[in-house]
Amino acid sequence: xxxxxxxxxxxxxxxxxxxxxxxxxxxxxxxxxxxxxxxxxxxxxxxxxxxxxxxxxxxxxxxxxxxxxxxxxxxxxxxxxxxxxxxxxxxxxxxxxxxxxxxxxxxxxxxxxxxxxxxxxxxxxxxxxxxxxxxxxx
Amino acid sequence: xxxxxxxxxxxxxxxxxxxxxxxxxxxxxxxxxxxxxxxxxxxxxxxxxxxxxxxxxxxxxxxxxxxxxxxxxxxxxxxxxxxxxxxxxxxxxxxxxxxxxxxxxxxxxxxxxxxxxxxxxxxxxxxxxxxxxxxxxxxxxxxxxxxxxxxxxxxxxxxxxxxxxxxxxxxxxxxxxxxxxxxxxxxxxxxxxxxxxxxxxxxxxxxxxxxxxxxxxxxxxxxxxxxxxxxxxxxxxxxxxxxxxxx
Numbered sequence: 324x325x326x327x328x329x330x331x332x333x334x335x336x337x338x339x340x341x342x343x344x345x346x347x348x349x350x351x352x353x354x355x356x357x358x359x360x361x362x363x364x365x366x367x368x369x370x371x372x373x374x375x376x377x378x379x380x381x382x383x384x385x386x387x388x389x390x391x392x393x394x395x396x397x398x399x400x401x402x403x404x405x406x407x408x409x410x411x412x413x414x415x416x417x418x419x420x421x422x423x424x425x426x427x428x429x430x431x432x433x434x435x436x437x438x439x440x441x442x443x444x445x446x447x448x449x450x451x452x453x454x455x456x457x458x459x460x461x
Numbered sequence: 462x463x464x465x466x467x468x469x470x471x472x473x474x475x476x477x478x479x480x481x482x483x484x485x486x487x488x489x490x491x492x493x494x495x496x497x498x499x500x501x502x503x504x505x506x507x508x509x510x511x512x513x514x515x516x517x518x519x520x521x522x523x524x525x526x527x528x529x530x531x532x533x534x535x536x537x538x539x540x541x542x543x544x545x546x547x548x549x550x551x552x553x554x555x556x557x558x559x560x561x562x563x564x565x566x567x568x569x570x571x572x573x574x575x576x577x578x579x580x581x582x583x584x585x586x587x588x589x590x591x592x593x594x595x596x597x598x599x600x601x602x603x604x605x606x607x608x609x610x611x612x613x614x615x616x617x618x619x620x621x622x623x624x625x626x627x628x629x630x631x632x633x634x635x636x637x638x639x640x641x642x643x644x645x646x647x648x649x650x651x652x653x654x655x656x657x658x659x660x661x662x663x664x665x666x667x668x669x670x671x672x673x674x675x676x677x678x679x680x681x682x683x684x685x686x687x688x689x690x691x692x693x694x695x696x697x698x699x700x701x702x703x704x705x706x707x708x
Binding site: 336337338339340342346347349350352353356360420423424425426428431 | 473475480481531555556558559560566599602603621624625667668669670671673674681683684687688690691
C-alpha cells in the first residue's frame, strides 16, 4: 500500500482517473468508432485523386494518359483498394446510423428504422446503377 | 453451476490509500442474485466497510450504477448468472471522481442538468385556475422515450467524449433537454438552443453511440443528440437566410 495521503476528516480526497491514450482499444465498439472516424481520411483521399484527375484532364490527353498509368502502378492499386474498403465501411456504418438522426413521422406513427436505412441503400443502389450504366454504355 | 464466485471489488479508502486497490470476496453463486445482492451480502456478512449506493432494487432510482466486468450496468438488474464462472469485477463508474470505494460524485452532472433547464418553460404562465395544458397521446409519444431517463449516469460512464472533454454537457442532460424541447406544452426551445448548440453542447458529440447501448431505460441519448444536431443546423441556416425572422 502506498504512503497514506494527507487526509482531513469531512474533506474528502476524490480520486480522479486519467483517460488512457489507448481508451479506444478497451472496447470493440470504441475501436469501430475510431475506425469509422478514420474513414474520413480516405474519403478526403478520393476527393484529392478526383481533383488530380480533373487537373490531368484539363492538361490534355498526354497528361491524362500519364495520370492513368500512375494509377495502374502497384502502390496506387494497393492504396486504392485499402481506401475503397474504408469508404465502403464509411458508407455502410453511416447508412446504418441514419435512423438515429432522422425521425420521420407519418400519420402520427414513427416510420420504422429499417425503412429509413433501406431507402438509403435503395438510393445508393439506384445511383450506382445509373453511374455504371453511363460508364458501360460508352 | 459453481457454488461460489469471486467478486473483485474496487476499493478506495481516501484516509488510507492514494489510489484505488481491489479486494476479492468469495460469495455464493446464486442464480436468483443480482450483482447488488452480492454486494449487500459482502456488506452484511463479510466486510461492513464496503461503500456503494443503492436504493430501490428495481431499476427505478438510478443509484446503483457501476461497472461490471468493464461495462456500465445497473447492478440491481444484472444477474450473477450472466458471468459464469467469474470472477466478476466491480468498479465505480468512469469519468466521475471517486469519493469512496464504488461511490462517485455526480455534482458535475447535476450542474449541467440545471443548465439545460429541464422543466416546462412558458412565455406566459397561465393561472392554475384555468386548468392544465392539454396534450394528445400522439404528442406525448414524441418525447416519452426521453422522459424515461433515471439519471443513473451509465451513459456518461460509457461516453469517451465526456472522459476526454469534461466540459461536454453529456448524453443524459441533452436527452432530457430534448424531452422538454419536444413537449408540445413547452415554449423554451430557443432558451435551450443557446446552451445546447454551443461548443460544449451537441457539437462535442461524435456519435460513438455507446450511451444508447448501455442505457437501461432505452432512452437513446445518442439519437436525441443527433436529432438535435439536425434541429440546430436547420435553425442556423434559417437565421442566416432570414436574420429578421429567427427571433
